[in-house]
Amino acid sequence: MKRSHRLVALTNYFLENPNIQESLTYFSKRFGVGKASISEDLDIVDEVFRQIGQGYLNRVAGSSGGVSFIPKVPEKDGEQFIAALCKRLEDPARVLPGGYLYMSDLLGEPNTIRNIGRLFASKFSDLELDAVITVETKGIPLAYAVASFLEVPVVTVRRDPKVTEGTSVSINYVSGSSRKIQSMVLAKRSLKEGANVCVIDDFMKAGGTISGMVSLLEEFQANVKAIGVLAEADDEEDERMVEDYLSLVKISNVDMKTKQIEVIPGSYQK
Amino acid sequence: MKRSHRLVALTNYFLENPNIQESLTYFSKRFGVGKASISEDLDIVDEVFRQIGQGYLNRVAGSSGGVSFIPKVPEKDGEQFIAALCKRLEDPARVLPGGYLYMSDLLGEPNTIRNIGRLFASKFSDLELDAVITVETKGIPLAYAVASFLEVPVVTVRRDPKVTEGTSVSINYVSGSSRKIQSMVLAKRSLKEGANVCVIDDFMKAGGTISGMVSLLEEFQANVKAIGVLAEADDEEDERMVEDYLSLVKISNVDMKTKQIEVIPGSYQK
Numbered sequence A, B: 001m002k003r004s005h006r007l008v009a010l011t012n013y014f015l016e017n018p019n020i021q022e023s024l025t026y027f028s029k030r031f032g033v034g035k036a037s038i039s040e041d042l043d044i045v046d047e048v049f050r051q052i053g054q055g056y057l058n059r060v061a062g063s064s065g066g067v068s069f070i071p072k073v074p075e076k077d078g079e080q081f082i083a084a085l086c087k088r089l090e091d092p093a094r095v096l097p098g099g100y101l102y103m104s105d106l107l108g109e110p111n112t113i114r115n116i117g118r119l120f121a122s123k124f125s126d127l128e129l130d131a132v133i134t135v136e137t138k139g140i141p142l143a144y145a146v147a148s149f150l151e152v153p154v155v156t157v158r159r160d161p162k163v164t165e166g167t168s169v170s171i172n173y174v175s176g177s178s179r180k181i182q183s184m185v186l187a188k189r190s191l192k193e194g195a196n197v198c199v200i201d202d203f204m205k206a207g208g209t210i211s212g213m214v215s216l217l218e219e220f221q222a223n224v225k226a227i228g229v230l231a232e233a234d235d236e237e238d239e240r241m242v243e244d245y246l247s248l249v250k251i252s253n254v255d256m257k258t259k260q261i262e263v264i265p266g267s268y269q270k
Helices: A003-016 A024-031 A035-052 A075-089 A110-124 A140-150 A208-218 B003-016 B024-031 B035-052 B075-089 B110-124 B140-150 B208-218
Strands: A055-060 A066-071 A131-135 A154-157 A168-174 A181-187 A196-204 A223-233 A246-255 A260-265 B055-060 B066-071 B131-135 B154-157 B168-174 B181-187 B196-204 B223-233 B246-255 B260-265
Touching: A003 A024, A003 A035, A003 B003, A003 B035, A024 A035, A024 A066, A035 A055, A035 B003, A066 A110, A075 A110, A075 A246, A075 A260, A110 A140, A110 A196, A110 A223, A110 A246, A110 B140, A131 A140, A131 A208, A140 A154, A140 A196, A140 B110, A140 B140, A154 A181, A168 A208, A181 A208, A196 A208, A208 A223, B003 B024, B003 B035, B024 B035, B024 B066, B035 B055, B066 B110, B075 B110, B075 B246, B075 B260, B110 B140, B110 B196, B110 B223, B110 B246, B131 B140, B131 B208, B140 B154, B140 B196, B154 B181, B168 B208, B181 B208, B196 B208, B208 B223
Parallel strands: A131 A154, A131 A196, A196 A223, A223 A246, B131 B154, B131 B196, B196 B223, B223 B246
Antiparallel strands: A055 A066, A168 A181, A246 A260, B055 B066, B168 B181, B246 B260
16 A cells, blocks of 8 residues: 555554554555554544644553554634633523533534544543443433544443343432432443543532432542533532632623523633 | 544534535644645545435535535444334333323434434435424424434424414414314414425324424425424324335334234334
């Protein structure tokens, strides 16, 4: 294969297999050229990835070494994306009775979801995560997007036990904002003991659901290395039940009468 | 930008933006080279995409013309993937009480989900779809995977109305296998009237849920152009409530005593 063709194939390979280390020998055999040529190819791919804000190629020397693609959103691109998100969310047509915000259209866009996943994965790529945890329902696509960049599995906490998941561990917790007792369950075989995980959800008010997930994960001896939410409500009445988390945006000052809302960048950007 | 660098950037562009047509003028301006050079670049990208089984570049001549990337899995690759899936599902450790099959591990793997999405998107790319419809919960990641290759939004039917989705339309339907009355709802503003849609779900037994979704979609004057399910149960007792669908695999002969199961390719492969 010629260099021009190799570059297309290599770019495709890295984008399809992020965070997976592969040896130069593998590429050398696959394309039938020497390692020196592959090394030059990698320089070009790395240079362009950095230039277009995709991330970079991480190269490890030595016999157990190789190369892996690390997705990384440049800070400026992240800020632009978050600013655009804030602007879209401030549309008064989104305000629903009760002061809730309609976000299902945004959450239905594969590209938006993918970009949100890329942002969290950029921050979490050093944490050596074994899984991304979410709770049904709206956080699910976000969790898969994060996981697809980290190349780790998604584990979904359920609201009710499912016959299709076998034995499960369940906990009851108090919802932070409604103060109701709720429950959630996690299938026993879905997570190995002692796993490093991050928790992803779409929305956080007082943090009851996420703090419930953290408790449930303790039963699996999991290490919660990071928590990421798309949007948090700026709710001064309640004390947060979760302290250390990253939010992309913060929704504040929902005025039901005028349908004015203010959406500002969340803790992700700090 | 030199050709080598352009090829990396172009490959990245197409993989991130499938099924979107862009003019040669756009690329010519973006990379600061003539259209003839861009055209040669596209020949190379197209050739490699076909070679590695990613799909192809579709080029439309004329003033309103341009180029778009159409993801397409070669038949042989699809067959291999489905065969591997069947083999993994036949593992006796998956058999749960009641004859159900544990699939959450597979459904948690971003790469597996992505490949399943690629298969359905390959078949559906000519249907001019406006949205992918699924019902919570387990079909959601599959629906996003399909949608990410078709570059259309996902619309999620809920089991219960959500305050965060505003006014909704709901229907009651009879579950095909349990014969219970169930309900599902779709937010009014989530789908425009007359949309072309495909329906995606993880599992189908008698087809009650999917036929319920089809009824609900009739309320939105939607045209259900295709139905895709990951797995169908070969259930001879019940008559199928849905006739025209594609399944990747078919689960048959679950023997609870010996934990032997047989999983064969579904209608997708015919």
